[in-house]
Amino acid sequence: MTDQNKKRGFFGKILDLPNDDPKKTIIVAFLLCLVCSVLVSASAVMFKPLQKANKATDIRKNILAVTGLLNEEADVNKLFEQFEIKLVDLSTGDYSDIDPASFDRRKAAGDPNQSIALSGEQDIANISRRANLAKIYLLKVDGEISQVVLPIHGYGLWSTLYGFVSLEADFNTIGGLQFYSHAETPGLGGEVDNPKWRKQWQGKKAFNDSGELKIEVIRGHVSFQTTDAEHKIDGLSGATLTSRGVSNLVNFWLGDNGFGPYLKKMSAEAEK
Ligand SMILES: Cc1cc2nc3c(=O)[nH]c(=O)nc-3n(C[C@H](O)[C@H](O)[C@H](O)COP(=O)(O)O)c2cc1C
Numbered sequence: 251m252t253d254q255n256k257k258r259g260f261f262g263k264i265l266d267l268p269n270d271d272p273k274k275t276i277i278v279a280f281l282l283c284l285v286c287s288v289l290v291s292a293s294a295v296m297f298k299p300l301q302k303a304n305k306a307t308d309i310r311k312n313i314l315a316v317t318g319l320l321n322e323e324a325d326v327n328k329l330f331e332q333f334e335i336k337l338v339d340l341s342t343g344d345y346s347d348i349d350p351a352s353f354d355r356r357k358a359a360g361d362p363n364q365s366i367a368l369s370g371e372q373d374i375a376n377i378s379r380r381a382n383l384a385k386i387y388l389l390k391v392d393g394e395i396s397q398v399v400l401p402i403h404g405y406g407l408w409s410t411l412y413g414f415v416s417l418e419a420d421f422n423t424i425g426g427l428q429f430y431s432h433a434e435t436p437g438l439g440g441e442v443d444n445p446k447w448r449k450q451w452q453g454k455k456a457f458n459d460s461g462e463l464k465i466e467v468i469r470g471h472v473s474f475q476t477t478d479a480e481h482k483i484d485g486l487s488g489a490t491l492t493s494r495g496v497s498n499l500v501n502f503w504l505g506d507n508g509f510g511p512y513l514k515k516m517s518a519e520a521e522k
Pocket residue numbers: 407408434435436438439440486487488489490491492493
């Protein structure tokens with residue numbers, strides 16, 4: 251080995267090889283992959299807190315939207331301060347003492363110690379397991395509850411839809427429904443995001459006078475001739491399966507295995 255070759259070092263020697271040398275091609279490709287993977291990993295780590303903050307803001311925006319409070323000009327986080335967040339024990343309907351900030355629903359639903367497995371008959375939303383606790387968002391005006399926002403999720407045709415339903419102070423009249431995550435087909439099941447369709451939910455009654463859960467997305471349109479129209483929503487045309495999924499998931503979360511026990515307690519209290 252000449253003195254000059256020694257001085258060039260490993261990289262110098264590789265660069266000196268002709269461009270069509272297989273050794274040079276493999277080493278350059280390997281180094282390129284290494285540099286790119288370091289860049290991608292570093293940016294993933296660096297942007298994680300930002301992504302988390304954006305996700306939290308998006309959830310807040312959706313909660314504001316479902317209660318009709320979203321105002322594009324106002325500060326989302328400031329508007330969101332109007333909400334009181336609580337954790338509800340779904341089996342009893344009581345509030346839990348656990349700090350809601352420490353609760354992660356998706357994690358809890360996957361942990362057998364913090365969730366229950368649903369039987370086929372119970373699992374109308376197709377979610378397999380349900381966390382024991384759930385976060386709720388109380389909108390208060392002059393100290394009185396004016397709306398409650400409940401997180402809901404369940405399977406449509408292609409995907410699990412995640413969203414919120416809000417109820418007014420009677421814990422029966424629907425204030426709004428909004429999904430923030432799903433993968434249904436745009437123009438078909440994706441019409442769950444259509445503001446015109448979502449608007450239909452406003453003012454509908456979840457329960458009848460006997461306290462039975464009656465809310466339903468029907469096949470076709472609701473007209474003045476439809477019986478119990480106050481409990482019914484138009485089906486999405488060409489998307490019967492997504493419509494059925496939405497109907498089922500709303501029924502699950504407002505029912506006995508979801509927020510039913512909490513809603514019964516709260517509506518009895520509201521009637522006092
Ligand atoms: C590419 C493709 C995407 C579809 N996406 C949906 C969907 O997101 N939601 C849905 O309910 N049906 C979807 N469908 C239609 C269903 O397969 C099924 O035909 C439909 O739900 C029946 O509803 P209808 O009786 O209202 O036509 C899709 C069909 C095709 C071919």
